[in-house]
Amino acid sequence: MIKKLRVKPLSLLEKVFFLDFLRGLRVTIKNAFKPTITTHYPYQRLTPPKRFRGFFGHKVVDGTEPQPAFYEWVNRYNIKVEYGKSRCVVCMRCKRACPVPQLFEIEGKKLPDGKRVVSVFNMNLLLCTYCGFCVDACPVDCLYQTDLHETASYSRKDAVLTLEVLERIGREWQRRREREPDLIWPPEEERLKLWGENGLKLPETQRGK
Numbered sequence: 365m366i367k368k369l370r371v372k373p374l375s376l377l378e379k380v381f382f383l384d385f386l387r388g389l390r391v392t393i394k395n396a397f398k399p400t401i402t403t404h405y406p407y408q409r410l411t412p413p414k415r416f417r418g419f420f421g422h423k424v425v426d427g428t429e430p431q432p433a434f435y436e437w438v439n440r441y442n443i444k445v446e447y448g449k450s451r452c453v454v455c456m457r458c459k460r461a462c463p464v465p466q467l468f469e470i471e472g473k474k475l476p477d478g479k480r481v482v483s484v485f486n487m488n489l490l491l492c493t494y495c496g497f498c499v500d501a502c503p504v505d506c507l508y509q510t511d512l513h514e515t516a517s518y519s520r521k522d523a524v525l526t527l528e529v530l531e532r533i534g535r536e537w538q539r540r541r542e543r544e545p546d547l548i549w550p551p552e553e554e555r556l557k558l559w560g561e562n563g564l565k566l567p568e569t570q571r572g573k
């Protein structure tokens with residue numbers, strides 16, 4: 365059944381003085397003088413929340429690994445632990461959890477002492493949906509999504525994160541944000557105290573709001 369909408373006809377006063385037009389203009393003028401809530405990217409950049417799900421990183425061994433889970437997995441897979449290197453135990457759980465597993469290329473290698481280490485860990489982000497399943501599946505809190513979100517590159521090759529790049533991103537993230545309270549949006553003063561002036565920060569116009 366087609367329902368016909370009845371449009372209320374304009375009164376003579378509304379027709380003569382364009383009252384609807386003036387009502388619309390009032391909304392425009394009211395908003396024209398309000399403070400801007402958008403940012404002038406890329407000249408102004410917001411700090412994403414700590415839980416932002418951006419570019420990936422590998423957290424490295426630095427004494428803050430989940431205990432005792434980390435060493436249980438290390439023993440299970442006979443992994444050699446090296447300070448400052450990836451926590452990965454080559455369990456493949458991230459790859460198995462991924463809806464597009466072919467984007468991962470993971471290999472381990474055996475050392476002369478019989479222990480193993482991760483030797484290849486490539487992630488082709490051109491195929492990634494940033495769903496975070498791989499991060500949830502990692503049993504040793506190694507694979508992580510950081511706050512980096514400017515991921516454009518000029519070549520397909522640059523869209524593949526290698527083990528070296530993942531470790532560098534993870535190390536940097538641990539240095540910048542590991543100690544930050546796990547709030548969705550910490551106060552700017554608190555963030556500046558933790559980050560110093562090195563990281564991304566709210567633009568002047570957005571401070572204290």
Ligand code: SF4
Pocket residue numbers: 461462463464467491492493494495496497498499
């Ligand atoms: S975020 Fe999702 S799609 Fe991307 S690698 Fe992880 S599991 Fe796969």
Ligand code: SF4
Pocket residue numbers: 451452453454455456457458459470501502503504506507
């Ligand atoms: S789930 Fe974690 S430990 Fe296992 S292979 Fe992936 S990154 Fe490495």
